[in-house]
Amino acid sequence: MDLISYANDVIDTRRTDVPTNRVNLELSVVADDLAVVEAFSHSWVVRTADGLVVFDASGEATGQAVVRAIRGWTDDPVHTVVYTHGHVDHVGGAGAFLADAEAHGRPRPRFVGHTNVTGRFARYRDTNGYNTAINRRQFGPSRRRNAGAAVGFESAFLPTVTPDPDVTFATEMTLEVGGEQFVLRHDRGETDDHAWTEWVGRGVLFVGDMLIWNFPNCGNPQKVLRFPAEWAAALRKMAALSPSLVAPAHGLPVSEAHRGELVLTSTAEALEHLVREVIESLNADGTMEDAIHDIQVPDDVLALPWLRPFYDEPEFVVRNIWRTYGGWWDGNPARLLPARQRDVAREVAALAGGVAPLVARSLALVEAGDTRLAGELIEMAALAAPNDRSVHEARSAVYAAKRLAATSLMAKGIFEAAAFQSAEAAGIEPPTFTRTRPL
Numbered sequence: 001m002d003l004i005s006y007a008n009d010v011i012d013t014r015r016t017d018v019p020t021n022r023v024n025l026e027l028s029v030v031a032d033d034l035a036v037v038e039a040f041s042h043s044w045v046v047r048t049a050d051g052l053v054v055f056d057a058s059g060e061a062t063g064q065a066v067v068r069a070i071r072g073w074t075d076d077p078v079h080t081v082v083y084t085h086g087h088v089d090h091v092g093g094a095g096a097f098l099a100d101a102e103a104h105g106r107p108r109p110r111f112v113g114h115t116n117v118t119g120r121f122a123r124y125r126d127t128n129g130y131n132t133a134i135n136r137r138q139f140g141p142s143r144r145r146n147a148g149a150a151v152g153f154e155s156a157f158l159p160t161v162t163p164d165p166d167v168t169f170a171t172e173m174t175l176e177v178g179g180e181q182f183v184l185r186h187d188r189g190e191t192d193d194h195a196w197t198e199w200v201g202r203g204v205l206f207v208g209d210m211l212i213w214n215f216p217n218c219g220n221p222q223k224v225l226r227f228p229a230e231w232a233a234a235l236r237k238m239a240a241l242s243p244s245l246v247a248p249a250h251g252l253p254v255s256e257a258h259r260g261e262l263v264l265t266s267t268a269e270a271l272e273h274l275v276r277e278v279i280e281s282l283n284a285d286g287t288m289e290d291a292i293h294d295i296q297v298p299d300d301v302l303a304l305p306w307l308r309p310f311y312d313e314p315e316f317v318v319r320n321i322w323r324t325y326g327g328w329w330d331g332n333p334a335r336l337l338p339a340r341q342r343d344v345a346r347e348v349a350a351l352a353g354g355v356a357p358l359v360a361r362s363l364a365l366v367e368a369g370d371t372r373l374a375g376e377l378i379e380m381a382a383l384a385a386p387n388d389r390s391v392h393e394a395r396s397a398v399y400a401a402k403r404l405a406a407t408s409l410m411a412k413g414i415f416e417a418a419a420f421q422s423a424e425a426a427g428i429e430p431p432t433f434t435r436t437r438p439l
């Protein structure tokens with residue numbers, strides 16, 4: 001089945017038994033002079049009389065294969081590469097496009113992006129160690145072997161060959177290439193440097209990560225703040241254009257205006273709902289703790305194939321919104337100027353008569369299905385007795401259970417890292433996990 005029919009079927013039937021975020025590195029021609037290579041991220045390619053305009057360079061690990069796939073379609077020079085934003089899975093493949101130009105003896109492509117991309121790149125260079133570590137944890141040791149999800153950890157987090165944009169814009173810019181006109185607009189959403197583009201006369205929107213075919217990546221626990229309210233507003237602007245095709249950098253293309261409006265509007269509504277609920281909670285002098293436990297997105301919304309919480313999840317987005325409008329204090333006065341967690345853990349273990357009761361209760365809670373409470377107790381045991389192998393053996397099992405109970409890749413990655421860390425401390429075989437759901 002061709003890509004558009006496949007995507008239409010998923011949207012029309014809401015089916016969730018087939019992959020929506022494919023990394024098959026195959027090129028599909030979806031309309032006249034328009035193709036996409038499904039990768040991590042995708043590259044969307046427009047053929048013009050003066051050469052190709054490419055939206056996103058894909059990541060370091062997939063860039064070469066993406067260029068090869070494009071070369072299987074056309075030998076036209078690459079005129080312009082638009083960074084939809086500066087995340088490494090969208091810019092890390094730029095080196096492959098530079099190498100392609102050099103191999104053909106052609107001038108290098110022009111790189112275009114929002115003005116904040118340059119600052120993002122500088123931040124990545126400043127925080128190289130941190131970003132390398134958190135992405136390794138986020139994407140998980142077991143996933144690093146999967147080429148599809150590889151992010152290129154071997155050298156710098158941002159590959160050193162990645163060019164800053166040659167042309168930047170702040171709010172809106174029109175590009176003319178080979179008789180085709182593209183209007184680039186900036187809105188904040190997943191990032192502060194997004195550019196989404198309208199291909200004038202064709203009704204095609206290249207939206208970057210404004211649509212990722214997962215619940216919006218808007219609460220990432222290890223990364224900088226995201227912008228859910230502005231994200232929703234941008235989606236509404238896109239829907240108002242009645243696009244003939246929404247071309248996201250992850251997931252499936254959304255063809256015809258009625259599907260575009262459905263997918264864009266339902267995503268906007270989910271974000272608006274969370275923003276509204278968190279603000280209501282803040283205004284009622286609520287606590288972040290109550291907000292993260294009480295505020296939810298309805299299950300039927302999370303069941304939509306483009307909104308499943310397999311990457312980020314609503315609870316993390318609630319925290320992001322809370323931090324946007326409020327402070328970092330969680331409402332517990334003891335934690336304003338807190339004791340060290342290990343000192344608290346030692347006190348509790350002493351009161352309990354040692355770490356053994358904490359470990360036993362934690363394992364019992366796992367059996368009973370309360371992995372949240374189980375995590376709290378096993379963490380206390382490990383903090384109170386950091387060199388106790390039996391504690392780490394149990395901790396590895398508890399986090400393996402938490403990993404299995406988690407839906408989002410972000411939670412899975414962190415729990416998996418903890419399970420592996422304790423397996424190593426206990427001198428036991430690390431637990432094994434298989435991917436059970438499409439990303």
Ligand SMILES: [Zn+2]
Nearest residue numbers: 041087089209
């Ligand atoms: Zn992305």
